[in-house]
Structures are given as structure tokens and as C-alpha cells.
Amino acid sequence: RRVAGASGARSPVAAWSSHGQAVAAMKLLNKGFDKDGSGSATLIAEESEDLWHLFNIVAKGDTVQASTVRKIQKEGSTGSVQTETRKITLTIEVKAIEYDAAGDRIRFSGKNCEENQFVKMGAHHTIEIELNNKLTVGKECWDFMHLQALDAATDVHKTAEVAVILIEAGTANFHLLTAVLAKDVHRVSVSLPRKRLTTTGYDKAIARFFEQVYAGIRDHVSLDLVKCVVLAGPGFVKDDFQTWMLHRANAQGDTQILQKKSIFVSAHTSCVHRQALKELLADEQVQKSISNTKAAEHLKALESFYQMVKGEPDRICYGPKQSKEAIEKGAVSTLMVTDSLFRNANLATRRQYVELTESVREQGSTVHIFSSQHVSGQQLAQLSGIACILRFPLPELDDIDSDAGLSGDDADDAGKGRGFDEDDDAFM
Helix, strand or coil: CCCCCCCCCCCCCCEECCCCCEECCCEEEEEEECCCCCEEEEEECCCHHHHHHHHHHCCCCCEEEEEEEEEEEEECCCCCEEEEEEEEEEEEEEEEEEEECCCCEEEEEEEECCCCCCCCCCCEEEEEEECCCEEEEEECCCCHHHHHHHHHHCCCCCCCCEEEEEEECCEEEEEEECCCCEEEEEEEECCCCCCCCCCHHHHHHHHHHHHHHHHHHHHHCCCCCCCEEEEEECCCHHHHHHHHHHHHHHHHCCHHHHHCHHHEEEEECCCCCCCHHHHHHCCHHHHHHCCCCHHHHHHHHHHHHHHHHHHCHHHEEECHHHHHHHHHCCCEEEEEEEHHHHHCCCHHHHHHHHHHHHHHHHCCCEEEEECCCCHHHHHHHCCCCEEEEECCCCHHHHHCCCCCCCCCCCCCCCCCCCCCECCHHHCC
């Protein structure tokens, strides 16, 4: 087979902010669900990762209530029309969602669906949610995947997992890898002179560069929270910096760096750009350092899949229709699926993916939900966004087109069924 309740309390357990501060999970102010599955949840997104979770929770047809700004026209006693900008609370029925990873915001577009003295029923409006904005999300049915996304978003035990500093002479790019995001958090760029017979000028410039990288670690990496800090790059600068950093920490009595020196790992990459993150997560030394993280679990599952491709190709399948057939036969041991499939604009198709996922869980098998914002999720997307490792061989699945959608055609294929606007630039 060719593989192409109400809760405003905060826990002391925290995650790493992109600004280096410790924060807890997304704040859940209250929630309430009826027996028919309808209900609402009021949330405050406090971190970039929270916005990504919101993007996966809210779907077309839901309602979003939040404070927003709108231009209001008022007619004076003389018949003149004046326009003023007002801050109002509005509830819209969502028609489209735009996730802006770089700007840390989400835009919900739709029609006003509740009486309001300033906005007519049915009037179009876009609500923009940024960090620390409160919103209430209402659904006619909170299905299994929506509830799981809500739990993941408000899980006080979620933590930042890996900090990565991609470094070469004059350039250092800082990244945070969590279970769902690969976030750019800082960049250092210093112009270095060319090396000459006397390297005094170059050595001074490198020292200034190292000083800035060191300060970047202090300001943007919470060493008490991350499991691993990877220093990586194509040359020896990463190793020179690590040696310099430890000398500097000793000289300054920087106990935090010294006590955490064991979490610093050096690794080779071909470049210092974002694509190097994929190389890193495949590195054996790095994998050992992050062995108990969700990212590592997903990569291990993918690695097992590819090993099966080589050794037992009849015990794997991928693509919506092949996977559905295997699940219906009770043959799936491990299901891997990207979260983008659950954002399908076709609600019937989305419901099928939810039902398939629930079915695998009920069979006692393992389900991994990959984030399309993560390196591993991009790899899975190359397999149509869904793949399975099987309990027993099913050679007959070869007769099913791996690119076929759930309904038997390509229309609801993962790559073509992207329901809402997603920021492609934010993807790995």
C-alpha cells in the first residue's frame, strides 16, 4: 500500500505564556447544558493556545455573545443623521470564523440574533475576540468532540512542553511547542563582522549576540515549566553558546540556569527556520527528553504507522473511507485524526467523523487527535488527515481509494473540506 459547571477558580498548575509568564488554563466562568445537549459556556481566552481551542470549539450555526464595537446612526430632531461608535454587547449566529494566529485574535462573522436597541435583528456584524476578552458560546448540541475540546481548553494541568532555540551566528529564533501549537515567541538578530586575521571585532559581536540570546531565555522561557530546552542549528554556534551560557551563569550566580542545566539539549538541524522543528522532533536525543509529552505520543504513533507500512502494510489504512471501513469491522487499534476534520463546513460530514471517533473509543482502542497547528498534524494531513493502525490485517482495504471521502467521493476529503478560514501562514 502506498502512503502518500460553574468555575471561576484558578489552579496553581500553570502553562507557559508566550511572554514568559506563568498562566493557568483558559478561564471557564460558567457552563450549563440541558438534557438534549444544548447549552452554553462563558470563557476568557488568556493565551494564544486558548484562542486555538476556541477555534475548535465554535462552529457555524453556534451563537457567540460578547462585547463589541459598532457604529450607530442616530437621527436628530432636525432630521440630521449622526454616527457614533458604541461599545455594546451583541449575540450573533455564527456564519464564518477567521483565526488570526499572528495577531492573536479570532473573528466571528454572522447575524444579530437577539433583540438589541442599537442593532436590528438579522443585521450582519463581526465580533473580534482577542486575549482576555470574555465571550459566551451557545450550541444546540454540544457533541462529544466539542465537549472534549472544552475540557482540553480548560484543563488546568496543560503545560508548555518544549522550548526550542534555533541558533546560528547572528540569528536565534525562539519557539514554544505545546500539545497544539508551534508558536514563535522571540527572535534575536545581530549583524556580525566577517572573521579576519584578528578576530577581536568578531568576538565582541558574538559576545553581544550571546548576551541577547541569554536575555531572551531569561525573558521568554519559563525554565520551571518547560520539560526541555532544545538548542539547535546547523553549525557549532549552539554548542559554543551552551558553553558560554553555563560559564556566564556560574559567573553571575544564576541559580535558575545552573539548576536547570540538565534540561538543555543540543541537536543538529539543517537550518534555523520553522521547518527545522520537524527535524528536531524526529531526533532520537530530543525524543528521549520529551518522552512523556503529548507531542511525543503523536510522533510515536506516526512512527509506528510508518513502520507498519514497511513491515505489515495490510495492518494500516488511511483516508476517510478506508478508515471508516476498518472501524466498522472493529479492526482499529489506534486511530489518528487531525482536528481540522472536525471543522468541516458540511455538518453531516463532521458528524460522521465524530461518530467514528466515538466508536473507536467505545471499542477500547486508542484515539489521538492531532493539532493542525503542530508539526505532527501537518504530517498526518499528508495522509488525508486520518489514519489507522489495525489489530489484524485487512488486505481488502486496498480496493478502496485512500483519497475517497466518507460519502465515496472527494467532496468531503479533509484537504478540500476546510470549513472556515484558517491562517495558512501559521501552519508548519
